[in-house]
Amino acid sequence: MVASLTSSRLTPMFFTRYGHDDDPLTRALAPPPGETPAQRADREALELASQRRSDEIDDELRREKETERKKKPVKLLLLGQSESGKTATLKNFQLKFAGNEWRAERDLWRFVIVFNLIRNVTDILDEMAAYAARPALLDGSSSESDDASTLDSFFTTRRSGSPIRFKDRHRLLRTRLSPLRQIQKELEGALGNAAIEVNGDSQPSHKPNEFSIIASHGWKSAFDKLKTLRTQPVTESQPSMGRLKGLEEDILEALEDYLEDIVSLWNDPVVREMLARRRTHIEDTPGFFLDDVRRIARRAYVPTDDDILRSRLRTLGVQEHRFVFQEGLTKGREWRLYDVGGAHSSRAAWYPYFDDVDAIIFLAPISCFDEKLSEDRRVNRLEDSYYLWKTICECELLKYTQIILFLNKCDILEAKLERGVRVQDYVSSYGDRANNVATASKYFQHHFKELMKNNSPSPRTFYSHFTSVVQKDETAKTLAVVEESILRDHLRRADLM
Ligand SMILES: Nc1nc2c(ncn2[C@@H]2O[C@H](COP(=O)(O)OP(=O)(O)O)[C@@H](O)[C@H]2O)c(=O)[nH]1
Ligand SMILES: [Mg+2]
Structure with missing residues (x-):
């Protein structure tokens, strides 16, 4: 001018x-x-x-x-409660728009997937021990605190249902599989804090302070850590083998040794019955790979895109991922995606990022209408999503920011309703509407739309998509629409400046 x-x-x-x-x-x-x-x-x-x-x-x-104007990076914030699918959405962005980075990191994802698999096993061992320990106190015949011996005991846990008896083979499995805990520890060490889950029962052994949590957890930092291990020698006698390679060898050997035991454990009817009684839907939990153990526990295993999308690492604080898009309308332009931790303790860290973002993708897992937050067992997960959505919609700082809602985990919602879980039993306002995925998802969508309409400081467009972000092809189509819509807004904002 x-x-x-x-x-x-x-x-x-x-x-x-x-x-x-x-x-x-x-x-x-x-x-x-x-x-x-x-x-x-x-x-x-x-x-x-x-x-x-x-x-x-x-x-x-x-x-x-x-x-x-063309060079200005597009900034996108991913928000939503813990385990809503933020990191999985970020992975889909990378897979669709930045394939080179995606391919370059494929071998590192193997460590995460194997870590998830080993955790599945040790989680079951823990469940067995917990199941054994509690009735042991009631039983009176055994005051042993050693889990291995109490597993032999005969226990009744619920008033209804016949008692479960762990047999010698269970005790043997438990003893034989226990060295996996050491491998799990080593992997935790290699992946850093992102590998340590926080939930109601198991707190991490040390609490990271507020400063260290920013940008220090999540897959980016976990991979940075793994990469440094590549160049560190295992021992002085083997200087040529990096520590990462050494760890990989340990893992491969362990998986070869324990493969049959892992399969036996997971396919054991008594173990399954015990898990069902403890209501541990391990197959529905993030990072579940036990059904794929024969495929994964092989030297030649290379993670598929689906494996990577389904794997689980925790995000704490806020993590910035920069990609120069190699595909799509914005080819050549840099995108900065901010992946945040969704747990209550991480939410304060979101605010500073509101100032300067082009758009927000808000993830609401609508399959969670019957679940509680892992960090606070009193709070229903759907209620928490509504609350969080309302807070974001009414935020003055975000008045002109495009907010896109992903009504996520539609696949799990469908499976749950087909299994006979009734929405009405958890959401009283649902009334006698049909208990199917189409009706339920529309119902939830309507509620989110109303919340936006009633709480936004100035009128805004309601953008929403029904998603299952573990399904890459469907998600790729959604992301193409999202990319265009964000770009249009981004250019409009750039013109105004
Ligand atoms: N079946 C299914 N699993 C999902 C979906 N979205 C996320 N997940 C899984 O849920 C877990 C938590 O997702 P993640 O992206 O880590 O959640 P975040 O805590 O919000 O970052 C991961 O294991 C994902 O694979 C979905 O739409 N369907
Ligand atoms: Mg995450």
Whole structure:
């Protein structure tokens, strides 16, 4: 603006053409008295040249501004409660738009997936021990605190249902599989805090302080940590083998040794019955890989895209991921995606990021209508999502920010309803509506829409998608729509600035 005023509007030619004789500047710039036709031609040629140069400068500035505008990174914040699918959505973005990075990290995901698998096993061992320990106190016949011996005992846990008896084979399995705990520990050490789950029962052994949680957890930091292990020697006698390779070898050996035991444990009817009685739906929990153990516990195993999408690492604080998109409408442009921890303790860290984001994707897992938050067992997960959504919608700082709602985990919702779980039993306002995925998802969507309408400081468009972000092809289509919508808004904002 300033450039065009000084360089083109105030040229001498302007004043010659539209001269104001009283104006001192006009007089100063007026042609000298007694100018000959030749002198006048020279002067006008000079003026024309200077006008052209000034127009060129204007064009250059306009082009530069346009390039700047194109270069400005798109900033996108992923919000939602813990385990709503934020990190999985981020993975889908990388898979669709930044395939090179995705492929480069594939071998590192193997550590996460194997870690998830081993955790599945040790979780079952813990469940067995917990099941054994509690009735042992009632039983009176055994005061042993050693889990291995109490597993042999005969226990009744619920008033209804016949008692469960752990047999010798269970005790043997438990003893044989216990070295996996050591591998789990080593993997926890290698992956860092992102590998330590926090829930009602198991707190991490040390609490990270507020500063260290920012940008220090999540897959990016876990992978940075793994990469440093690549170059560290295992022992002085084996300087050529990096610690990561050493760990990989330990894992491969362990998986080869324990494969049959893991399969036996997971397929054991008594174990399954015990899990059902303890209402541990381990197959529905994040990062469940026991059904794939024969495929994963192989030297030649390479994680598939689906494995990576289904794997689980915890995110705490806020983690920035930068990708230059290699595909899509915004090819060549940098996107900055902010993946946040969703647990109550992490939410305060979100606020500073509200100031400068182009858009927010809010993930609401609608399958969770019958579940409680892991960090607070009194709070229903759907209620928590409604509450969080309302808070985001009414936030003044986000008044002009595009918010896109992903009604996520539709696949789990469908499976749950087909299993016979009734929405009505958990959401009284649902009434006698049909208990199917189409009706239920529309019902939840309507509620989110109303909350946005009633709580936004100024009217805004309700963008929503039904998603199952572990399904990459469907999600890729959704992300293409989302990309366009965010880009349109981003350009509009850039023009306003
Ligand atoms: N079946 C299913 N699993 C999902 C879906 N979205 C996320 N998950 C799984 O739920 C777990 C938690 O997801 P994650 O992205 O880590 O949640 P975050 O805590 O919000 O980052 C992961 O194991 C995901 O694979 C979904 O739509 N369907
Ligand atoms: Mg996460």
